[in-house]
Amino acid sequence: MQQRFRKPLFVSVLASSILLASCGDAEQNAQDAAQQQQMTVGVVTISTRDVDLTTTLPGRASAFRVAEVRPQVSGILEKRLFEEGSMVTAGQQLYQIDAAMFEADLASAKAETARAQAAVKSTKSRFERSQELLQDKAISQQDFDEAEAAYLQAEAQLKVAQANLARAELNLEYTQVKAPIDGRIGRSQLTEGALLSVGQSQALTTITQLDPIYVDIAQSTSDYLALQQAIADGRIETDSENRAEVTVQVGENRNFSTKGELLFNEVTVDPQTSAITLRARLANPNHAILPGMYVRAEVGTGNLKNAILAPQTGVSRDPRGRAIAFVVNSKGEVEQRYLQVERTVGTDWVVTDGLKAGDQVIVEGLQKIQPGMPVKTEEVK
Structure with a gap:
């Protein structure tokens, strides 16, 4: 008789344990749901504004003027009247011929x-x-x-x-060999006593004008055509003469900055690089930029009207490389959006598709959210 009652007792204990475990899971789920409902995320509300666009392109500096000094009469070189590496002015006597x-x-x-x-x-x-x-x-x-x-x-x-x-x-x-232009003079190629002749191939010296200075900038044909198409569509506005502003910074800490304007672009494309050369003229009062120096130039390309900007902290990439952002929809829930981004402006992405004015992009609390989760929002300045 005692063995007959042991099995029902075991079943009742097991059922009680299952009931308690299910109650515990329900309480945990309720707590998790409550935590999800109470989670607050930082958002930035999207608005449209006009943006001045710039493009950073590689370039190489070249002298504004270069003059090779040669004799115009034959004779013996008597004197050198300048200091090598100094600044000279147009009309200043450099050499004296017998x-x-x-x-x-x-x-x-x-x-x-x-x-x-x-x-x-x-x-x-x-x-x-x-x-x-x-x-x-x-x-x-x-x-x-x-x-x-x-x-x-x-x-x-x-x-x-x-x-x-x-x-x-x-x-x-x-017989008085004079400087044809203002600029910095190089080293003398001949010394006193040398026999000079008209039309000789060897120059006596070279004068280089460094202020202002040219910077030849290379832009890819695809970027150039895309810019021209955006201007034709009216999305980007330029001035009447298309004289874009150009800024160049040099030095290890970029402690020297100078500005100028874009003069023109070549009418041919380099077949080796498929690039178009743009020429800019910049002020160079301290002679910090020297001919042949490689620089990076920031070229203004126009004004983008009614641009939609999304903070970079709120935009990420999926495994396929697509740009995504999480927004809070009208129901107060997290929604994932795929974006089309064009370029960066400061700390923002220029978004051409996927966002509109008034959308709230999540920039804080991204590690704890998932699509469909209800959240509270707090505007981030």
Whole structure:
């Protein structure tokens, strides 16, 4: 009889345990639901605004002007009159070439000019007298013609002498080799005593103008065409001359910054890189940017109207690389959205699809939420 009652007792104990466990699970689920309902997340409410767009592109600096100094007359180099690496101004004398031979040529040209002037004076008097005598029929027509021809020939010789005099003066002036432009002068390639000749291939020195300075920027054809299409569609506005502002920062800490404007873009595409070259002119008062230096230029591309910006902290990527964001919908529940993003502006993404003005994007508490969960919102400034 005792064995008959042991089995029902065991069944009743087991049933009680199951009942208690189910009650515990229900209480836990209720607690979890209560916690979910009470969870607060930080959100940013999306609004539209106009944005000034910029693009960072690689570029290489080139000098505003470069002049190779060469002699314009032949002779022996006597003096160097500048300090290598210094700043020079246009018209400043750099070298002195031996001028003795050119001074002699100038004296000879002056004497020839004086003789021609005397010949003109003599023949002119004879010609004027011949005119009076011809009217009185005191001389023949042939004598008059000879006097006139002599006078005209003397005038022609005077012009030749004056041209030779001007050439001699110019050659003497060329013995003073002067700077053609303002800028920083390089090292001298020849020293005193060197024989110089007109048209020599070796330059005496080189002058480089560094302020302002050019920066040649490379932009891909795809970005260029996309920008032109956005301008044509009216999404991006530019000024009438399309003179975009360009900013360049150099130095390890980017402690030097200079601004300029975009001048033009090339009409051809580099077949090796499929890039279009843009040229910008920038102020370079401290000569911090040197020709050949590689820089990164920030180019203004226009103004984007009614842009939708989403904070980068609220946008992530799924395993397939798609941009996603979690928003709080009208029911107060978490909703996952797939976004189309175009570029970054500061700490925000420019969103072209997936969000609209008034949406609340979750930026805080993302680790504890999942789609469909009811949440409370708190605006993050």
